[in-house]
Amino acid sequence: MKRNVIIAQGGGPTAVINQSLVGAVLEARGYDSVDRVYGALHGIRGLVDEDFVDLTRETHGNLERVAATPSSALGSTRDKPDADYCKAMFKTLAAHNAGTFLYIGGNDSSDTVRIVAEEAKAAGYDLTAVHIPKTVDNDLMENDHTPGYGSAARFVTQAFTGLNLDNRALKGVYIAVLMGRHAGFLTAASSLARKHEDDGPHVICLPERDFDMDGVLARIKETHDRIGRCIVAVSEGIHDRSGEPIAASLMQSVERDAHGNISLSGTGALGDLLAQEVKAKLGIGRVRADTFGYMQRAFAGAVSDVDAREARDVGEVAARAAIRDGRTASVTIERIGNYAVQYDLVPLEKIAAKTRVMPDPYIAADGLDVTRDFLDYARPLIGSAVPEAARLFENNPVEKQLSR
């Protein structure tokens, strides 16, 4: 008997999450055992609310256009299912004859798939469930990297390429706050913008290390004294020795999602605090702070071609694993050679609700920079034809005629 496939998207959008959607939909539509491919709106919320669109009716052309469009075309959610939530889902799945559930998301979404798969087993509901990886944070276990990261890292690289030159033109201290709650991969990507010896970022503050204001101020002062300017890239998740995020201490009220995550984005408070500290403690006049915010995960037009094709692939691999092989698992990306990848499947428990952070060899000994290992790791992920900065030749100064 033919059964239907349900696909949905969870967590924060990325620039290539629709590539995975389309990879899965096109693969799923090709099986005789599949009747319809439904998209659930706003993640698992759509499964409870019975809110589906029929992706079997989409044209190839429109699917390709959607694949090239950032953010989650089906909408998203941060809901976390419990037993009752799952019971309601299975009622919907049964009413729509669904035997396959594909969920595109990060570590919280993989936990959702794990819960749904376990509850289905307990309830005796025949369901194959596969998690398709995505996250700009690049913090999934068992993966060399995750779809969405390469494009966000490319955006950060392109932004810092310009910001470095903006700061070089007008001098002073520039602080940028980037996404990354526990993992500093995206903040670290700012280093890919460096070309000349004195290019920024000159200081990189990662959540993998305790934030030490005095150490950071000393590094800013040293850099500013030396070249008259300094660029600082800071993860939103930087925290003190107790583990308390600096950003959270600035909030009037802390906002948590169903998975227990504190919302750190969508405010400029952390950047403003750091700028005030630099002004007050170092007496530097021109200090500016920006918070990259939601642009970095959903910008239209800074997509990594490598990221896009891998995002497409993991969607296809997931649909094949579920529909042809009946596997309940998570799709992973393994790096082979320099640079190539292959895909694999791992048990959901190995990914679910776990967080990978930057390995020590990627972080400089002083904790305020990345290493060449990180650059080698990240460079291929941001794709081809990355805009490059050029300078005027520096060996053509005009001899001074006046003595001042």
Place this chain on the structure above:
Amino acid sequence: MKRNVIIAQGGGPTAVINQSLVGAVLEARGYDSVDRVYGALHGIRGLVDEDFVDLTRETHGNLERVAATPSSALGSTRDKPDADYCKAMFKTLAAHNAGTFLYIGGNDSSDTVRIVAEEAKAAGYDLTAVHIPKTVDNDLMENDHTPGYGSAARFVTQAFTGLNLDNRALKGVYIAVLMGRHAGFLTAASSLARKHEDDGPHVICLPERDFDMDGVLARIKETHDRIGRCIVAVSEGIHDRSGEPIAASLMQSVERDAHGNISLSGTGALGDLLAQEVKAKLGIGRVRADTFGYMQRAFAGAVSDVDAREARDVGEVAARAAIRDGRTASVTIERIGNYAVQYDLVPLEKIAAKTRVMPDPYIAADGLDVTRDFLDYARPLIGSAVPEAARLFENNPVEKQLSR
């Protein structure tokens, strides 16, 4: 006797300001009457400090690469010259046999050219001075638009294309603060990202109108009630009825440049204030605010091809006017047809230190949106091949099987 040409860049960088530099340099290098073309570092500051690089020695290839690189390759300044400052400049100019001064900048930089030209005349120094327009604010008098605006507007358009879909996926209220002290052109460009009926921005707050918090909140509530989300684009320069910028009232200390401008960028305070108001007064849970900051003027890789070619042209026109025709003036852009431009020269006094704001026909009657006239005006400026958002077809909902 051959004399030298000095070129410099003032004010805030743009993504195409080096196109103007290279247009002027290549043109200037072609004249028999010109010996050397020097670049002054950090604007007029370099003329006082005798800090020059010899642009006659640059290769064509490197100049083209620099032209395609954002931000001011020669560095910039916000210095405003007085009589003594000019006296020091003329000493340097004389020592380096300079007869032509080309300055790329906005309204403050055009005022600098006016001052320098007048002081040169008073001091009997033989100098031809031409102002080359640039500003992401698009606020120069006598110009249909200014180089730098098209690329910044393109960045804003691409950002909002993604942000609109990000907000559509996760709902709630999203507030973005954009550059624009007195003129709302750049904030208004967010409207170019709209494609579908319900696309944001849904509210646009411009400095051309007094900011009315209650009116804005009412519009946000109406939009959020209707579609479950709302995107607000806000100029950093919004002000109350007294003309006091809301952002300035949030600052611990107000920072002014030599031209008397308050620094409004480089802080997230305005966005955070607005987000707090929306949370407190409307009781909406998910409210996020981003401040676009310096990315919007110097991002590497979102350049408008139209903007780039016009920036190149005005540099060339300026060098020709100064060197061949001995004109002291400002270069302007006039729109002819739909869409083409031609260039002209106007007296510096017509541009210097003056500000053009958005004309009334570009602003909706309620003051919270732009008109079709604005869209028609701005659309050609952001160039070709702007990334476009696609949606899944909306006429394929799956019939509900359960009655809840």
